[in-house]
Amino acid sequence: MRLTTTFLLLLIAHLGTTGVLKVCPSCTIQTIAAAVRTAEPMDSILVQKGVYTCSDLEVKKPVSLIGEEGAILDGLGSGYVLKILSDSVTVTGLKIINSGRSYTKDFAAIYAFRANHFTLSNLEIVNPFFGILLEKSKNGIVRSNKIYGASKREDDSGNGIHLWHCSNTIVENNEVYGLRDGIYLEFVDDSMVKNNYAHDNIRYGLHFMFSNRDEYLENTFRNNGAGVAVMFSKFIVMKENKFTHNWGTASYGLLLKEIYDAEVVDNSFTENTIGIFIDGSTRINYLGNLFKQNGWAVKVSGGCYTNKFFKNNFIGNSFDVSYNSKMNDNSFNGNYWSDYTGYDLDKNGVGDVPYRPVKLFSYIVNNTPETIILLRSLFVDIINFSEKVSPVFTPDDLIDNQPSIFVFQ
Amino acid sequence: MIQLQHITKRFGQLTVLDDISFEIENGGTFAVLGPNGSGKTTILKIILGMVLPQRGEVLVQDNKVRQTWDYRKQISYLPQIARFPDNLTVRELIKMIKDLRNMPSREDELVEMLGLQKFMDKKLGNLSGGTRQKVNIVLTFMFDVPILILDEPTAGLDPVSLIRLKDLIEKEKAAGKIILITTHILSLVESLADEIIFLLEGHIHFRGSLGALSQKTGEKDLEHSIAALLE
């Protein structure tokens, strides 16, 4: 709170050179619309404590909208609240309530179209349809916002932060929950998603579609329908994210579908039904990730080539790796597997016996899901062992030839 | 008093006791004799309620015993094979049985008489067969009950202890108790038994005093009398 205040003061001091318009219930300017109308480009509008009706307000000039504590915009439940249609607009410090809902239009608390160099920060958006919806905008920042709803169903809820055809945008330090997708990017290039916390969303914490050369780092995705879905995208870097507790039928920490040339580095996947679900993805490096107590740490489905897993830790997963075919073109050399029972006589830290991460039982469970109830039973151990000795159903070349004896730090 | 009424006991196809009835009214020593497998132990166990007959009733002191248990307060039993929990000591075993029966007892006297003092803190698993049998005897005679059932009490006993045992039985008899005994030692029968109950092929083939037996068979000693009964 103190940080925010300091930040505000600095901002106000800086803006002192240009015009500052105050809005308050007892001021001469009593509505945001009036302030925007009278403001000159580069002016700041200081919104003081109070509730302001604000619906479908179009901002067509570069102004800064700065909310003081207790400044609330009320959209009265219809349409957009703010529509940003100019470059260099800043909106900060406001609480926005009652933006409109619709089954035909993507109403949002803040909507921006062809608006570059925008900054949207320290906003609190309560129960919106879409929280922040950005279209064809570049070089913007979405920072430290809190966007939340209480959605129960996918079809009548929108996304927290939604970017469409944007580039060079930074989305960081936001918290998004109770919506459809926490953060959604479609046709978004060269952007960064950093240190956000997306939890309890109905569909995905973070959702990429047709986006290239993006990075997302240090985010936490917890208890979403599924953590992160990355689809039809190239050159994505995923680093130091936490994917936890994404539970449910076909739920996963990370879904990679039709992805090429990506890096998945130093992430942690804990207690997800599926850690990573890989479908038709090629040339991806998985390095230094932790897979702990997931149902399936890695589930590989059809047409995945030249994926490389190394220096990952697989600890206490029900299944480490699951394949739906006998074909394998991916490498799993040099990981730590807690299920490894081999030995290291030459004490070089590498197990002397190769490890086979795909179990026969995972193949059986793929075909007859009910059999999951026999997990860890003696009979299953016995058939797993016999499959290990002579593989019939599982890829016989899927072997870690250098299983690590020690957990990678 | 003990009454058996129409007792029939089969083990599978084999009928061991076939409609047996007898009554023991007054105190005395009764020897149950018969060839191997004639049902001597079975009769004793039926009285104790350990074996359940297909037909018939047992009455002890005028009470039917089927599916009851407290009548056994009046019976002491010395089983044929003396085997006890290996890891308990003699002292603990005696204490346990006292605990279970919860009545006055005279184990110290018996322990001394049979020379068991130095074994009191030994584990039962480490005792010889004879010593275990002595423990068995202590357990049986330490309570003052009206009925004693002794199944092969002499097994493994040295001559000195055998004499002691005879004394014990004599004393109990003198106290007016009913003593049922099975044994292969015929001299013991001759010196102790008031009556003989002879079992053969599931029936009571003979019941009566030693005198009556020799009268019936015309033989002088018990051994020959029994041989004659079997012919």
Next chain:
Amino acid sequence: MILKVLKYSFSDLIRSRWSYVYLAFYLVLGFVLLFLNDNLSKAVITLMNIVVVLTPMIGTIFGIMYFYNSREFTELLLAQPIRRRTIFLGQYLGVALSLSLSLVLGLGIPFTIYGITQSSQIWDFATLLISGTFLTFIFTGLSIYIGLLNTNKIKGFGYAILMWLFFAVIYDGIFLISLVIFDDYPLDKFTLFASFLNPIDLSRIMILLKLDISALLGYTGALFQKFFGTSQGLIVAFAMLLVWTIGPTILMIRKSSRKDF
């Protein structure tokens, strides 16, 4: 009265060499597992695999051995003024309690030293000990029941081992194969029902609910979701284990009251 019989058969058993061997086995197992794995959760998983198979086996073997070895002593007790069920309940509890004590102490000591009580694994571990204790009771009861049914020692021993083998391996084999064969039918009711009929499966599931909940929730069936997704699963599994404990005890008492000794 039961307590008196229990007290003596318990104090007999806990002094037996085999109780020490069994206790020592768990102690060694516990320490070795903790020494080899620096993480508790892996040790707990390995332990689960062992406990779920071993406690029923030991319960079975000890139960049937004790029953046959103490046959003469049982006769002595039968001649005393006590109810039959008191004797058998007392002896059964004596065996089951002494075995459970070995289990709880043998694993409890090393894991406590290692700091399980301050760890997040404590509930997994507690579930493991609880289901191990249940299995000990259930299989001791079942094997004493088999003992009561078979006067022939060799036969009784054979049946008891077969019973263990059946529940530990064969049952699951048949179960798995029938699931695979009848793949096209809705199976979730059958699956849950079939796992209730095997106490080893039940305790395994109780532990799965702790360790593998992420995987269990991957299955689509609504019944599964309800069973595993709420505390209902744990409660039902627990209740069924209780039924499995009481069932053989009742059988045992009934059989003992009709048997000749």
